[in-house]
Amino acid sequence: MSKALLDANFPRLIDGKTMHLNVLEGDVNPRILSVGDAGRGERISSYLENLQIINSTRGFITYSGTFEGVPVSIIVTGMGIPMMDFVVREATSVISSKVAMIRLGTCGALKPNTKPGSIILASSSRFISQNYSYPVGPAYNLSSKVHSDPDLFTIFKNQLISIFGSENVDEGVDLTCETFYSAQGRKDPRFDDCNENLIENMVVEEPEAAAMEMETFKLLHLASTSKGKIAATACMIGLLNRHTQELMDFSKLHDIERDAARAALMALIRYPLDN
Numbered sequence: 272m273s274k275a276l277l278d279a280n281f282p283r284l285i286d287g288k289t290m291h292l293n294v295l296e297g298d299v300n301p302r303i304l305s306v307g308d309a310g311r312g313e314r315i316s317s318y319l320e321n322l323q324i325i326n327s328t329r330g331f332i333t334y335s336g337t338f339e340g341v342p343v344s345i346i347v348t349g350m351g352i353p354m355m356d357f358v359v360r361e362a363t364s365v366i367s368s369k370v371a372m373i374r375l376g377t378c379g380a381l382k383p384n385t386k387p388g389s390i391i392l393a394s395s396s397r398f399i400s401q402n403y404s405y406p407v408g409p410a411y412n413l414s415s416k417v418h419s420d421p422d423l424f425t426i427f428k429n430q431l432i433s434i435f436g437s438e439n440v441d442e443g444v445d446l447t448c449e450t451f452y453s454a455q456g457r458k459d460p461r462f463d464d465c466n467e468n469l470i471e472n473m474v475v476e477e478p479e480a481a482a483m484e485m486e487t488f489k490l491l492h493l494a495s496t497s498k499g500k501i502a503a504t505a506c507m508i509g510l511l512n513r514h515t516q517e518l519m520d521f522s523k524l525h526d527i528e529r530d531a532a533r534a535a536l537m538a539l540i541r542y543p544l545d546n
């Protein structure tokens with residue numbers, strides 16, 4: 272593949288494909304499910320008919336097809352906000368209509384009574400970043416809030432509750448973290464991370480904090496700045512509870528993931544995309 276570029280500002284390769292996702296107009300459908308993990312993406316792609324798969328050398332994989340007759344795409348996003356930025360910008364650059372996007376991820380649960388293995392919906396999200404000028408200022412900063420699209424959130428919540436039951440579906444403020452380790456308050460004696468009381472402090476600053484993960488804030492923030500083009504929401508499977516240290520039964524993860532993906536696809540096809 273030629274690496275010659277057509278445009279320095281929003282690079283496309285000489286064949287017209289976006290530089291990182293490797294997609295062209297027609298390759299991505301306006302209803303998009305974003306997942307972090309490549310195995311999850313492959314497993315849930317079995318929901319799609321008329322499947323087309325586009326790989327990229329940057330780790331993104333775009334599965335496009337139909338779900339109950341409606342065109343949808345599932346994109347393997349990878350981890351962290353730069354990867355979500357590539358996905359949202361490049362996928363939507365090849366779609367002329369409005370777009371609905373749902374992220375289905377995993378997280379650490381923050382509320383003491385959230386059972387590991389529950390689904391946690393992000394009604395909104397805040398970003399935790401490390402302050403690299405510390406000790407000038409606090410060691411970690413918490414951003415202001417961005418919100419899920421209220422209609423997509425409600426449609427998705429109803430689908431999740433109909434599959435899992437309301438006792439297994441929580442909601443709250445997602446905390447998207449710059450990293451998995453230091454910015455999520457994990458202790459690593461080999462490094463001076465200055466994060467001893469990070470979780471306790473963040474939960475005081477954001478009493479509705481429900482989840483810690485690494486992409487949702489970027490998705491919701493880009494949607495909120497997209498001038499009406501993108502409606503987005505997210506949910507995560509709580510792998511563990513950071514308060515109680517309890518872990519989920521990992522033998523159930525693929526079943527939960529499959530059912531949550533079905534709820535997300537149902538919500539995406541029900542969301543009215545009036546163009």
Ligand code: R1P
Pocket residue numbers: 306307308349350351375376377378451484485486
């Ligand atoms: C870390 O293990 C990864 O898991 C979570 C975090 O956001 C991060 O990407 O989500 P995914 O399971 O979607 O990757």
Ligand code: URA
Pocket residue numbers: 377378379380451455483484485510511
């Ligand atoms: N993903 C994260 O980012 N954090 C966790 O604790 C679990 C999954």
